[in-house]
Amino acid sequence: MVMPEPQTFNWKIGGVGGYGLQAASNLLGKTFLRGGLFVHVYDEFPSIIKGGAASGQVAVSPATLRSHRRAVNLLVCLNAQSVRDHVDEVVRNGWMIYDADELKTPPSVRPDVVAVPVRLTTIARTLGAEKMMRNVVSLGVTLELLGYPAATLKDIIREEYGRKGQAVVAEDLRAVDGGVEFVKKQVKKPFPWSLKPARRSSRMLIAGNEALGLGAIAAGCRFYAGYPMTPSSSLLQFMVKHGPSSGLVVRQMPDEIAVVNAAIGVSFAGARAMVATSGGGFSLMVEAIGLAAMTETPLVMVDAQRPGPSTGLPTWTEQGDLRFVLHAAQGDFPRVVLAPGDVEECFRLMPLAFNLADRYQTPVIVLTDKYLAESWFTTPAFSTRGLTIDRGRIAKSGTSRASGLFARYADSPSGVSARPLPGTPGLPFMANSDEHDQFGLSNEDPDMRITQHSKRLRKLQGIAKAVPGPQRYGASRGQMTILTWGSTKGPVLDALEILERESLSIDMIQLPALSPFPGAALRSALSKSSHVVVVEGNASGQFAGLVREQTGVTVEDQILKSDGRPFEATELAEEFRRRMKRYG
Amino acid sequence: MAKLKDRLTEKNFSSKAPNWCPGCGDFGIWTALKKSLVRLGKRPDELAIVFGIGCSGNMVNFIRAYGFHGLHGRPLPVAEGIRLANHRLPVIVIGGDGDGLGEGIGHFIHTIRDNPNITYIIHDNQVYGLTKGQPSPTAPRGFTSPTAPTGVKEEPLNPIALALAAGATFVSRGFAGDVAGLVELMVAGINHPGFAIVDVLQPCVTYNHHNTYFWYYQRVYDLTNGQHDPSDFAAAWRRSQEPFEEKIPLGIFFRTERPTLESQQPALRQQTLVASSPTSPPAISQLVKHYQ
Ligand SMILES: Cc1ncc(C[n+]2csc(CCOP(=O)(O)OP(=O)(O)O)c2C)c(N)n1
Ligand code: SF4
Numbered sequence: 066m067v068m069p070e071p072q073t074f075n076w077k078i079g080g081v082g083g084y085g086l087q088a089a090s091n092l093l094g095k096t097f098l099r100g101g102l103f104v105h106v107y108d109e110f111p112s113i114i115k116g117g118a119a120s121g122q123v124a125v126s127p128a129t130l131r132s133h134r135r136a137v138n139l140l141v142c143l144n145a146q147s148v149r150d151h152v153d154e155v156v157r158n159g160w161m162i163y164d165a166d167e168l169k170t171p172p173s174v175r176p177d178v179v180a181v182p183v184r185l186t187t188i189a190r191t192l193g194a195e196k197m198m199r200n201v202v203s204l205g206v207t208l209e210l211l212g213y214p215a216a217t218l219k220d221i222i223r224e225e226y227g228r229k230g231q232a233v234v235a236e237d238l239r240a241v242d243g244g245v246e247f248v249k250k251q252v253k254k255p256f257p258w259s260l261k262p263a264r265r266s267s268r269m270l271i272a273g274n275e276a277l278g279l280g281a282i283a284a285g286c287r288f289y290a291g292y293p294m295t296p297s298s299s300l301l302q303f304m305v306k307h308g309p310s311s312g313l314v315v316r317q318m319p320d321e322i323a324v325v326n327a328a329i330g331v332s333f334a335g336a337r338a339m340v341a342t343s344g345g346g347f348s349l350m351v352e353a354i355g356l357a358a359m360t361e362t363p364l365v366m367v368d369a370q371r372p373g374p375s376t377g378l379p380t381w382t383e384q385g386d387l388r389f390v391l392h393a394a395q396g397d398f399p400r401v402v403l404a405p406g407d408v409e410e411c412f413r414l415m416p417l418a419f420n421l422a423d424r425y426q427t428p429v430i431v432l433t434d435k436y437l438a439e440s441w442f443t444t445p446a447f448s449t450r451g452l453t454i455d456r457g458r459i460a461k462s463g464t465s466r467a468s469g470l471f472a473r474y475a476d477s478p479s480g481v482s483a484r485p486l487p488g489t490p491g492l493p494f495m496a497n498s499d500e501h502d503q504f505g506l507s508n509e510d511p512d513m514r515i516t517q518h519s520k521r522l523r524k525l526q527g528i529a530k531a532v533p534g535p536q537r538y539g540a541s542r543g544q545m546t547i548l549t550w551g552s553t554k555g556p557v558l559d560a561l562e563i564l565e566r567e568s569l570s571i572d573m574i575q576l577p578a579l580s581p582f583p584g585a586a587l588r589s590a591l592s593k594s595s596h597v598v599v600v601e602g603n604a605s606g607q608f609a610g611l612v613r614e615q616t617g618v619t620v621e622d623q624i625l626k627s628d629g630r631p632f633e634a635t636e637l638a639e640e641f642r643r644r645m646k647r648y649g
Numbered sequence: 650m651a652k653l654k655d656r657l658t659e660k661n662f663s664s665k666a667p668n669w670c671p672g673c674g675d676f677g678i679w680t681a682l683k684k685s686l687v688r689l690g691k692r693p694d695e696l697a698i699v700f701g702i703g704c705s706g707n708m709v710n711f712i713r714a715y716g717f718h719g720l721h722g723r724p725l726p727v728a729e730g731i732r733l734a735n736h737r738l739p740v741i742v743i744g745g746d747g748d749g750l751g752e753g754i755g756h757f758i759h760t761i762r763d764n765p766n767i768t769y770i771i772h773d774n775q776v777y778g779l780t781k782g783q784p785s786p787t788a789p790r791g792f793t794s795p796t797a798p799t800g801v802k803e804e805p806l807n808p809i810a811l812a813l814a815a816g817a818t819f820v821s822r823g824f825a826g827d828v829a830g831l832v833e834l835m836v837a838g839i840n841h842p843g844f845a846i847v848d849v850l851q852p853c854v855t856y857n858h859h860n861t862y863f864w865y866y867q868r869v870y871d872l873t874n875g876q877h878d879p880s881d882f883a884a885a886w887r888r889s890q891e892p893f894e895e896k897i898p899l900g901i902f903f904r905t906e907r908p909t910l911e912s913q914q915p916a917l918r919q920q921t922l923v924a925s926s927p928t929s930p931p932a933i934s935q936l937v938k939h940y941q
Contacts, residue, residue, distance in 0.1 A: 098941075269940035279936055285927035287916075288733060307936055312925050314733050314916045319759040323726040326719065330730020333717055334697070334738065336922035338730070356720050416930065446937050449930035456926075470664060470713060486923060487697045487715035487731065488738050495709050495716040498702070506665060506710050507718075 070563065070635060074258050075134040076207060077122040077154070078200065079147025083115040086143075089200035090121030092225070093207065094441055096218040097125040098270040100262025106270065106441035107133035107631075112295070112379040118150055125260065129562070130443065131407065131555035135633045138258055139210065141203045143185070148172040158257055162206055164199060181252065188243040198240040205244020210256040215245050217262065267446040273437035273552075276408040277341070277367060278303035279447055280415025282311045285454045286365075287336035290316045290324040295379050296435040297341040297369040321346035325353040325366070333362050333496055335459075335486035337419055341367035344386050345376065347393070354428050355394035358521065360496035361474070361484065363422035363429075363457070365415070370434040372629050381629030382435035384551050384602035387611070390430055391580055397518070399480075399525040401429040402580040403532065406554030408442045410577055416452045421531060423457035425481060425524040432579070434602070436631040437552035460485040460492055470494050470504035476516055480523030525581050532578035534586045539565075539572040544649045546594035547573040547641070548620060550608050552631065553600050559634035560641055569645050579608075584615040591618050596648035598622045598641075600632065659683040662693055667711040669704060674825030674851030674862075678772060679708055681823075681831035682741070688836055691739065697731050699724040701744030701753070703779045704853075705772035708743050722752025725760045725769065729910065732765045734922045736911040739839060742769045747777040747785040750806055754786070760844055761815040765910040768838040768845045771808065772825075774853040775860055782856025789894065792859060808848045809902055810889040813882070819845035820885065821901045824869050825852060826862050830899060837901060843909050850897070865897065872900030879904045 076093060078086050087108045094106035105124045111117035124134045137154045140147075142163040152174050155161055161174060165182035174180050183206060185199035194201075201222075208215045222237045271279075278300055281289070289308055291301035301317060308315035314331075318324045321342050328338035342350065347368045357364040368390055372383035391402055403418055405411040411433065418429040460471065460483035473494035475482045482503075485492035495505030500517060502508040508517075539561045547557050554575045561571050574590055576583065591597055599609040599620045604627040609620050624640055626632055662683040669675045686696070693713040700706035702721035709718040715738075719727045724742045731740050749757055749771050760767070775788040783796040787808065791800040812820045819841040823831040831849065838845030850869075852862050877900065878884055885903035911917055919925070 267941060269937060271940040275940065279933055282936065283930045283933050285931065287922040287926055288730070309915050311931060311936075312916050312922075314914050314922060316733075318726070319755060322723060323729075323756055323759065326723045326726035327730035327733070329719070330699070330717070330727035330732075331734040331922065332730070333727070334731040334734035334923060336734040336926050338734075352720055353723070360717070360719075446941065447933065448937075449933060452930045454927060454929055456928075485715075486735075488695065488735055488923075490694050493693045493713055493715050495718060497709060497716075497718040498720060499709075499718060504664075505716070505718075507707070 070134065070136065072128055073124055073126045073130065073134055074260060075122060075124045075137050076139050076141070077120055077137045077151060078141040078143065078203060079118070079120045079151050080143030081116050082110050082113060082119040084119070084143050085197060085200040086119050086121040089204060090123050091441065092218060092221060093204055094123045094270055095221050096208070097123065097260070098268065098443060099217045099221070099265055100213065101264050101266045102127055102260070102262070103130040103443045104270055104441070105130050105133050105443065108439070110380055118146055120147065120151065127263065130559065132559045132634050133440065133631070135635060139207060141207070143167060143199060145172065148174070152178065160256065162203065179254065183247060188247060189240055192239040192243045194236040194240045198236060201237050201240035202244040205241040206248055209245040209248035210252070211258060211260045213260045214262065215241050268443050269446055270441050270443055271408050272299065272439055272441050273405070273408055273411045273433050274300035274369070274439060275303050276411035276447070277415055277431065277433070278307065280412040281339055282307065283449050283452055284416040284419040285337055286313060286339050286419065288314050288328060288331040288338040290318050290327050290340055292318060292321050292324050292342065292346055294343045294346045296371055296438040297343050297346070297367065299439055300341045300367065300369070321349040322353070325350040329353060329357050329362050329364055332364055333360070333487065337363070337423070339365040339367070341369060343369050343371050344373050344389070347386070347390070351393045355396060355398065356498050357428040358394070358398035359498050361426040361521065362496065363426055365418045365422050365429050365431065367431045367433065369438040370432065372627065378629040380435070382602065382631050383627055383629065384434055384553065385604070385607070385627065386432065387579065387603070387607040390432055391611070398521055399425065399427050399528060400580045401427065401528055402432055403429065404432045404551045404577060404579050405437065406551060406575050406577060407437070408444045411437070412447045414577065416454070420453070420455040421528060424455055425528055426457060426484060427524060432551065434552050442555070457481065458483040461489065462491070470506070472503040473505055474501065474503045474517060474520070476503070476520050479527050480520045529581040532581065534583040535590050536575045536577060537572060537590060538575065540570045542570055543593055543595060545571045545596045545598065545641070545645060546591065547571060547598050547600055548591070548612065549573065549600045550576045550579060553602060556632040556634045556637055557600055560637035563634060563638040564641055569642065569649065571641055571645065579611070582611065582615040587612065588616040588618060591616065596622065596644070598624060598644060600624045600637065602626050602632065657687060657692060659687055662686055662713050663711065664713045665710050669707070670855045672854040673704070674774060674853065675704060675708065675772060677825035677828050677831065678770065678849055678851060679711060681828045681835055682770070683712070684828070684832045685835035685839065688832065689839060696739040696741065698741045698743060699728040699731065701748030703745035703748050703772070703777070705743055705745040706748065722748050723756065724748070725753060725756040728767045729760065729763060729765050732767060732911055733914065733917070736766070736917055736921055740767045741839065742767060744771060745778065745785070746771055746773045746775065746787045750786045750808060758815050761812060761817045763910040764818055764843045764907060766842055768835065768847065770835070771846070771848045772851045773808065773848050774851040774857055776853050776856045778853050778856060789859065794856070807889060810886070812846050813886055813889055813903055817846055817903070818843040818905050818907055819901070820903045821846065822848045822850065822899050824850045824865055824899055826865060827899065830871065834901065841904065843906060868895065868897045869899050870896065872898045872902065
């Protein structure tokens, strides 16, 4: 049993894959969003399509909420297994509804848990709906228990399922009503929680992959290629859906090597291109990262991490690719790695990634993970205000001799030289993966090597000034600082907010740019804290190691997690509480 | 413009002097390519050439155009990318048999499926020249080299049959010792609206002492003289099955047309991706609504 948190209401539906759990949690999440509430939708599912324990959950609060919660207020169980799996997560005096058609005998649960049998299957069937619709019946039950208007849910069903035809929509609406009616007629005991819609806000409920996709479109991306791999596939799906109407060519290609090389071809020819994958696919792309760097071709790549090594835990989360991504591909070249901490940063960092790639003519990697990529977060509506498109130095007219080649790789103080787009009259040049001279012709002369090698590496100085530095959150009296990166930002900030209510003030530093690393800025930021804790989702403290390498600061105190599950705010709060007793 | 174009010669397509081994078949391919481009009235700044890694790919240093010398085995997807970004630009791919039929054979098959408007010239010399003569996938059984001291045990790959079976729209074979014939194939390949494969028998005088110029001269014959109909798939297949050690047909085995990769992209109907690239952020408010 876990303690309830004031304000936050957490709903969970359990069953097996194929029961429409994700659909249910998304519909419910959006219903609450429309009521001006803060919502977080988090799904867990195994790497199989039908069967296997799965769940969907929706945390909702009238106040800012950035992550999921473990403690469940209302649990919906569609099968017996989900009772066993999740009943311990139910808060004291929490409720559980279960499909009494599926579980013939009442499940044994803690005495404080209110277990309500609901014949979800029968209700769905009597209304002329499919058994599949019991997930929607359970939403009707949920909303009526909370006293939240089901009309909002019905509007959303009409919007989202309208394209499936009137019959489907009507069936879904009847299923909602069936759930509502059941509570009205059969449930006498008062439900301990209620939720009231406030004014609808312009906030969005969006997953990291969708935010990256929107960011890419806002950045003027013209080409997206991918090969399916969880948790990047939903970005491919987003692009297939929305890319063509935004003028993009979107392709599913036969493998990740083709994907990344095609993107490099597009970019060489002069249009913005991006690719996304997960660790396994990223491994296949590695050689091409160096190719983009060597030929000075802009490229934006996304690695949505999942636990490795190898195929690992395909549908779970981890921050274990950091060192791999930082060092991917042979040789030295300017390495640019951005790591958005939330969906807003996903959106904002994409135009930056494209601008850096174009301005510095080099690959830029954006590192996310399953938790960020495929959970849904509440965030202010994205806008392109303040965004710009900077294509960098592009040579437009002839400065080369009629019979020669253009000095595409002429040395320059910034390391950047103008690139002509193929087809520009009079400026042919060679983009060459071999070390080369200013025209791109293969060249093994030691002086030329040093000239070209330092030209490329020098770009890092400009990039370092263009990437965001350490971001500090929360009030601090200097006792304790949490240092983190990527999606762990959300759970940490929520944990700090929980502790804030207990008058424990801790601050957090998050790094949206991991390479070039803001070493000096971080060192000075850390010098103000008497105790630093690194929180990151991997087994070896990869980020802590990087911090030590780049700042000389050794952070002994590390909270690490590599069980495939994301950090959870209340659990982190407990960890921080314990430390504050010792160091605060 | 027209005047300048009239004056273009092979020299306009040359950069440095080639450093292939004297007598290497790559010289013939290089010469034929330049002659073809002159014949077609192309300008070096009006086309892109993508090179694989190998002696063949070293042509990057000897030819003038917009060039991209990529990774070993990977020139085809790069070429597809260039075509998708700028489908007004003719794209030619130069690569070895190790590059295209060993390391990159997956791309070979899939590019055939995609049918982009690209001309693919394979330097088929049965060896990995640049890494010093190891057998390539087209090396005959029994071919010996330092990495196959007791002779190659695998069946050689037949690029013509493979391309036909995969559904290629233009399948041809040339010979580096027959520059005039090669020019005809390259011109036809570049004019072909789709993926055109020109498999070029290319003697590697340094590492392949079996498939020499003399050996080829004794076996090659011209398909056009044999009244071969390149629209007849069954006939093309039969020709592709002739025993390589005895008779080697040169010319266009098969030619057909089907929609290209580029022609099927809605985004490319009006203009190229390069031309449609925004200079300021496009509106996203319609998309934002999906999530509100
Ligand atoms: C990924 C990778 N593996 C191996 C090599 C080494 N390598 C360079 S060229 C080559 C083979 C070249 O043979 P082929 O493609 O037939 O071209 P040729 O030299 O015969 O023209 C190899 C294996 C490389 N550059 N990259
Ligand atoms: S090694 Fe063979 S293929 Fe390479 S340049 Fe010499 S002869 Fe030509």
